[in-house]
Amino acid sequence: TQLLEQSPQFLSIQEGENLTVYCNSSSVFSSLQWYRQEPGEGPVLLVTVVTGGEVKKLKRLTFQFGDARKDSSLHITAAQPGDTGLYLCAGDASNFGNEKLTFGTGTRLTIIP
Amino acid sequence: DADVTQTPRNRITKTGKRIMLECSQTKGHDRMYWYRQDPGLGLRLIYYSFDVKDINKGEISDGYSVSRQAQAKFSLSLESAIPNQTALYFCATSELANTGELFFGEGSRLTVL
Numbered sequence: 001t002q003l004l005e006q007s008p009q010f011l012s013i014q015e016g017e018n019l020t021v022y023c024n025s026s027s028v029f030s031s032l033q034w035y036r037q038e039p040g041e042g043p044v045l046l047v048t049v050v051t052g053g054e055v056k057k058l059k060r061l062t063f064q065f066g067d068a069r070k071d072s073s074l075h076i077t078a079a080q081p082g083d084t085g086l087y088l089c090a091g092d093a094s095n096f097g098n099e100k101l102t103f104g105t106g107t108r109l110t111i112i113p
Numbered sequence: 114d115a116d117v118t119q120t121p122r123n124r125i126t127k128t129g130k131r132i133m134l135e136c137s138q139t140k141g142h143d144r145m146y147w148y149r150q151d152p153g154l155g156l157r158l159i160y161y162s163f164d165v166k167d168i169n170k171g172e173i174s175d176g177y178s179v180s181r182q183a184q185a186k187f188s189l190s191l192e193s194a195i196p197n198q199t200a201l202y203f204c205a206t207s208e209l210a211n212t213g214e215l216f217f218g219e220g221s222r223l224t225v226l
Contacts, residue, residue: 088155100146
């Protein structure tokens, strides 16, 4: 079973601060996805990274896939209350015979106005 | 209207009762999934189906069964509910396995007393 550990599990910061969330595994993934989940809703895809070392930007959010494709990070610049939510990474090992996503343990982010 | 609809949204039941959670989708996707979400554990896969004639066990299928009645419908059953099945359950669909985005329903919160 592939495991994806996210850190920190909980993070509460002031509006305007920067933060980084990590997603780590000992397994290699062919791609990695990041989802955000708001209360009472299902997760919604933010981004998919597919190439080792890839960096993708989505407004104030920067996503990076590790060179070895075992880890990823999400950096938020100048956090806003609308960024509050549960952030989940999910690894796809379908190129290695596992045709389903493995989800991380989640980071619950709270931005204080 | 939501593309992936789950019913019921909330259910409280007693130990030993049979429970069915239903999922229907209007996205036209072949692939459907049932996940369970518990705090600190992320999303764990219960069962998945790649088409109407295909049913596969996920990592935590014990105590659950599923039925794929049509391309658009995928139901999850708990034959004899127990308290540790208290959780938030999500149905999801996808078009592709490799790097395919998952589209989630709004979740069904189940409490087993």
